[in-house]
Amino acid sequence: MEIRKDLPEIFEDFSEARRNGFISAKQFKDQNKPMIGTFCTYMPQELPLAMGAAVVSLCATSDETIADAEVDLPRNLCPLIKSSYGFGKTDKCPYFYFSDLVVGETTCDGKKKMYEHMGQFKDVYVMQLPNTQFGDQAFELWKSEIVKLKELLEEKFDVEITEDAIKSAINLKNRERSAxxxxxxxxxxxxxxxxxxxxxxxxxxxxxxxxxxxxxxxxxxxxxxxxxxxxxxxxxxxxxxxxxxxxxxxxxxxxxxxxxxxxxxxxxxxxxxxxxxxxxxxxxxxxxxxxxxxxxxxxxxxxxxxxxxxxxxxxxxxxxxxxxxxxxxxxxxxxxxxxxxxxxxxxxxxxxxxxxxxxxxxxxxxxxxxxxxxxxxxxxxxxx
Ligand code: BJ8
Structure with a gap:
């Protein structure tokens, strides 16, 4: 694979980010700030960001813990689900360990059923995602699930998430997405x-x-x-x-x-x-x-x-x-x-x-x- 060898330090910085992130995650937690773990792109990160929390992806990408997961889950299941569950179960992922709450959604069957088991060893909250993007009902359901998540975060972390704070978080995420x-x-x-x-x-x-x-x-x-x-x-x-x-x-x-x-x-x-x-x-x-x-x-x-x-x-x-x-x-x-x-x-x-x-x-x-x-x-x- 041909790579731009003249830009190594910047690419390496990103390549090493997951590993180096463990140290920043620990430093972040040492300041007593909450960390929210997610498994899916549907999760509106702006809400946890609006209360000063960090948001981290828990989707695992290696087979290291799949054997541990297969003790509880069927073998014929997507490796992303098994691996992510396995890292949580074995406490081998510092991001999972530091997460005060895991937010999942009802996406595929495997993931949504896995959350039921994960809930036995971690605080897991599952948002009810509609199966379709069309129609007022689907939109109203998802909007109300977003409001419910905001209320849950406020109650669990004893904070108020104001609309102004959400607007600032939207602006931050928009600038990040645009970059x-x-x-x-x-x-x-x-x-x-x-x-x-x-x-x-x-x-x-x-x-x-x-x-x-x-x-x-x-x-x-x-x-x-x-x-x-x-x-x-x-x-x-x-x-x-x-x-x-x-x-x-x-x-x-x-x-x-x-x-x-x-x-x-x-x-x-x-x-x-x-x-x-x-x-x-x-x-x-x-x-x-x-x-x-x-x-x-x-x-x-x-x-x-x-x-x-x-x-x-x-x-x-x-x-x-x-x-x-x-x-x-x-x-x-x-x-x-x-x-x-x-x-x-x-x-x-x-x-x-x-x-x-x-x-x-x-x-x-x-x-x-x-x-x-x-x-x-x-x-x-x-x-x-
Ligand atoms: S928005 S792609 S992150 S659900 S690969 S666990 S679908 S069995 S990851 Fe996904 Fe959200 Fe969709 Fe994106 Fe299930 Fe398929 Fe496994 Fe998957």
């Missing part, structure tokens, strides 16, 4: 300025930094530095341009990005939850009803747990054009039913509407399929 969006929009450059592996490092690493103002500045500086250097001639080679969609990736599943980039292509856009799905749209700052504004943004996320799920297609359509994508790779975590079933819709759209090749690959949190991934990617990229 990250400007960064991953570097993927539009053709030939690319940086590899997909480096884009992912920054997107993943930024979720483990607690001083959000600093992170916004850091990401902005990185973007403008890369742009300046690109304009003065530092470019990668022209190669086929790949869009990754599907289940969340990060940690061990970066093996998919590596297999693509080691075999002659670049990933220029990540549609999944570590990328644009979470970041592309901001919360309206014009709407005086902050709960409606939050409900509108978060309910529109194009996840396969929704039926129907046209917002995923809308984003893919736009990104394939804007990022001049040559092919789409749909990443499925084993036993993820909603994304697996949705592959047919995505394949038909990509092949028939966009006239470009599509490939789906199923993987897990082991490294046993790396050889097979390389073989499949090399054959796929060769025909582009």
């Amino acid at each position: 990250l969006k400007d960064f991953y929009s570097l993927g539009k450059l053709n030939p690319p300025a940086i590899s997909g592996g480096d884009i992912l490092k920054v997107l993943y690493g930024s979720t483990f930094k607690f001083n959000r103002e600093d992170t916004i500045e850091e990401v902005k500086n990185l973007t403008s530095r890369i742009l300046d250097e690109y304009n003065s001639g530092k470019k990668l080679d022209s190669k086929p341009r790949i869009l990754i969609t599907g289940c969340p990736i990060g940690g061990v599943t970066e093996k998919v990005v590596k297999a693509i980039e080691d075999n002659g292509a670049y990933v220029v856009f990540f549609e999944n939850c570590m990328g644009a799905k979470a970041i592309e749209e901001n919360v309206s700052e014009d709407n005086n009803d902050v709960y409606a504004a939050l409900a509108e943004k978060y309910l529109s996320i194009g996840c396969s747990c929704m039926t129907p799920n046209p917002n995923r297609i809308t984003m893919l359509n736009k990104a394939i054009d804007e990022y001049k994508v040559d092919a789409v790779v749909d990443v499925l975590l084993q036993a993820c039913h909603t994304y697996s079933v949705e592959t047919l819709t995505i394949k038909q759209f990509v092949n028939k509407e966009k006239n470009i090749p599509y490939m789906s690959i199923e993987t897990d949190y082991s490294t046993s399929d790396v050889g097979q991934l390389n073989t499949r990617m090399s054959a796929f990229i060769e025909m582009l």
Whole structure:
């Protein structure tokens, strides 16, 4: 995989962010401030931020604790769920340990049933997410769930969360999303300025930094530095341009990005939850009803747990054009039913509407399929 060797320290900073974040998490907790753990992009982070809490993603990305999880959970379950549960159960994840409350949502069946067991050893609160994004009922349900979460946080942590504080948190998150969006929009450059592996490092690493103002500045500086250097001639080679969609990736599943980039292509856009799905749209700052504004943004996320799920297609359509994508790779975590079933819709759209090749690959949190991934990617990229 070709990387920009002249920018190592910044990329390493993001790459190491999860590990280094443990120390910042401890320092944060030492100040007696609350930490909220989340498992999903639907969770409106603005609410905990509005009471001065830190928000941390607990989605695990390694197979280290899967055997422990399988004592309680079925083997034929998505590795993200098993691994996340396993890290909680074994107390091996400091972020889980430091979380005063875990907030989940009723997304896929596996996750929502797992929360019932997790509730035996951790304080878990589950928001009732509707299965559809359409109709007043769905909107009103999600809005009322957001208000309920605010009330629960106020009661549990004995604080008042004012609408002004929520507005400030919306503004902060919007600036963070915009900085990250400007960064991953570097993927539009053709030939690319940086590899997909480096884009992912920054997107993943930024979720483990607690001083959000600093992170916004850091990401902005990185973007403008890369742009300046690109304009003065530092470019990668022209190669086929790949869009990754599907289940969340990060940690061990970066093996998919590596297999693509080691075999002659670049990933220029990540549609999944570590990328644009979470970041592309901001919360309206014009709407005086902050709960409606939050409900509108978060309910529109194009996840396969929704039926129907046209917002995923809308984003893919736009990104394939804007990022001049040559092919789409749909990443499925084993036993993820909603994304697996949705592959047919995505394949038909990509092949028939966009006239470009599509490939789906199923993987897990082991490294046993790396050889097979390389073989499949090399054959796929060769025909582009
Ligand atoms: S908004 S993608 S973070 S639900 S991969 S656990 S769906 S069986 S992670 Fe997700 Fe929220 Fe959607 Fe994003 Fe279930 Fe599938 Fe596993 Fe998944």
